[in-house]
Amino acid sequence: MSPYYLVTELGDDTDLNKDYWTEPQFNKVLDLFYNGYLSLNRSLEAAVDSYMRHFFPELCQEGDCDWWAVIASMFARVGAEAGKTKILMQDNDIMWGTFTDHSYAIHGNAHSNNFVALDPTTNAGNNLIAALDFDTSYDFGMYVNTRDDWFKKPLINIKAVTKYCTQDREQFNRYMMQEKHDLE
Numbered sequence: 001m002s003p004y005y006l007v008t009e010l011g012d013d014t015d016l017n018k019d020y021w022t023e024p025q026f027n028k029v030l031d032l033f034y035n036g037y038l039s040l041n042r043s044l045e046a047a048v049d050s051y052m053r054h055f056f057p058e059l060c061q062e063g064d065c066d067w068w069a070v071i072a073s074m075f076a077r078v079g080a081e082a083g084k085t086k087i088l089m090q091d092n093d094i095m096w097g098t099f100t101d102h103s104y105a106i107h108g109n110a111h112s113n114n115f116v117a118l119d120p121t122t123n124a125g126n127n128l129i130a131a132l133d134f135d136t137s138y139d140f141g142m143y144v145n146t147r148d149d150w151f152k153k154p155l156i157n158i159k160a161v162t163k164y165c166t167q168d169r170e171q172f173n174r175y176m177m178q179e180k181h182d183l184e
Helices: 003-010 023-055 067-091 169-183
Strands: 115-117 129-131
Touching: 067 129, 067 169
Parallel strands: none
Antiparallel strands: 115 129
């Protein structure tokens, strides 16, 4: 509900930024939010009900849908779709964007807020989510180890210790596993 709507309903003398309202103003605000919520909730409930009947007909018997079963099914499906995304990338040696930055912190893009929710009725695969943020993605052929933490180790044999600026498969695989763990 917008502040503009509240002001028009409550009157121009209502200051939405003040610390307190009079009891009649407060009750009016509660009433507006409650009725607005019920209206929104009814339309949302109808849309969700329609969606559930379409995609989960086995969970909607005799007019009623088992909401908890649908939520559990959707949760499992979102997890499976996120897993498919990571497996597809991992099988093709594509890193989502995990690397060591200049502060020696590991940066990564493999996390849940790099997915967007989709309306499954608008895409061919009926997917619930899609992955985002591939601007720092790379494959093994483009990978160069930027970890220069060799200086923290004893300088017995510097060439054996450092893999800095090399195409280090071991470090690439560690980053790949880090991405997997970040999504789990």
